Amino acid sequence: MKIAFFELRKDEEEILKRLEKEYDVEIIKTEKILTKETFDIAGGCEGISILGHSKLERNLLDRIKESGIKYISTRIIGYNHIDIDYAKKIGLKICNADYAPNGVADFTIMLMLLAIRNYKPAMWRQNVNDYSLNGLIGRELRNLTVGIIGTGKIGGTVIKSLAGFQCKILANSEYESDEIKKYAQYVDIETLYRESDIISLHLPLTDESYHMINEGSINKMKDGVILINAARGELMDIQALIKGIENQKIGALGLDVIENENGIYHMDRKSDIIQNRDMAYLRQFPNVVLTQHMAFYTDSATESMVRCGVEGLVEFKKNGTYRCEIA
Template sequence: MPITVYSCREDEAPYLQKFSKQYAVSLHQVDGPLTEQSAAAAAGSAAVSIITTPVSAAVLDALHRVGVHYISTRTIGYDHIDIAYAKKLGIHVGNVSYSPNSVADYTLLLILMATRRMKSILQHAWVQNFSLEGVQGRELPNLTVGVVGTGRIGRTVITRLTGFGCRILACDLHESEEVKAFAQYVDLDTLLRKSDVVTLHMPATPENYHMIGEENLSKMKSDAILVNTGRGTLVDTEALIAVLEAGKLGGAALDVIEKEAGLYYKDLQDRPLDNHDLALLKALPNVLVTPHTAFYTDQAVSDMVENSIRSCMAFESGEKNPWQIV
């Protein structure tokens, strides 16, 4: 079966070649993103595989005109696709799963860097300031870490945290028996009030939009650290900046941020940054910002390519498709 694959990165190439042979599928690779104009390249393919490119109603119309019935995004998140309009057109959408170790390990990295004030340490060392002023950290065994969202990634974060001897609180609508062996489930209000570190692992849904906003930020300890490797829209960025500038929050470590589309994964060196909030966050000494790279490991990229191909194949054959959203 032919599948048109958009935004083919160099790092994906060996996996695209490997899995096209393994599953005996024909891949039509397009280097550029899916757009209203490039949708024509998918003619003859019932399914397309994309990355984080925004898929608007106009793009969906263009895909519909050339006979595409299924969109697989090589990501866990799918908020970049107009799902409602896709359903209206009869176009189905699926995401992928990949190794939870990638984001879980990165989350632990950010927690450790934030609690040990690594940004300040590195910035001081860069200008040969080797004093201890302003770089004293905290030890995880003395802290309570709150994990919001106990899906595959949240559960993996919790198992990693057990090795550090910290107290672990968890919050999710669906409680996991596996998690209960290591963490105590509490409501979000309790978790925010009692945690020294709060890490977010929720999907971007309308219900979760700005779940960490002015009200919930006010419940957190004044020296608490907020970690977000989930989705940027979970946090009200303006409210976060306000509490950070007022000294009412200890710090933040953010791999994702609102309105990151069009910025992340591009070389914007020596160009004005078209995101005022991101520029402010980068300037704060107690905020770590990384460009949505928590997922980016060799295993995760392999999984994303393989599972996107498998998802398209399952849809085409009418088999059970664990990745299909609509």
């Protein structure tokens, strides 16, 4: 089987070499994003694999289908960069990746701790030999109420880990879990907004969840609420976040993802003029921690993502289905 790997990262190369032998496949590798202009790289391939920067909309999906390619894998969990409904309609098979939730869960709790312990201004002060304590007093997790929205694999793992900090945990999810009920109390979203000191999102991006954190929902929260997002940037309205920080309704933000991050995160832009005023403005606040969409980025997760990228295509051809199939 011949496969085209788009958006190849350096950390994926050694893993791919092993998988080529293990699955007896030929892999064409490129760092380029899959577009109409780069599509010819996939000539003669039966499957293609992408990351999140390749936007598979109708016209490109049509071209993929017309070329004879039947199988697509995206090496990330989210798939809002693909028109899944249209892909199903024209008969393309698509799978996403799967990896253990621990890396993202650990990172989420780290963001909480950075926020409540004022790590960012403390780090700034050290860089100029200012070792004073004034203004850096923090809080302890055991004295706080943490609200978790979404109790799937990642949200559930966050809850179980948080239980060790002895904090009160509230949860809200479309589907309730008896296992999670051992550690958290399920409540309606209004109660979670009203009673939580920290709120963390663990949801996929859908039409319903888009901008669920907005000016209206923020106004329902406690004064000084801390918001954490290591899921998808578009779950939060960046304009509402800025307003909340400015008027001090929001006490702190810990964001691994941000709205309109495409074209910036996972790229070296240090010599560029970046045209994203909202991001530049938001990141200068002392109580806002931004990281570059890296909560997932561990050795074991990367191994699993690349494996799913190859294995899914091979399984589609061999058996017509795959455990991570989404279309």
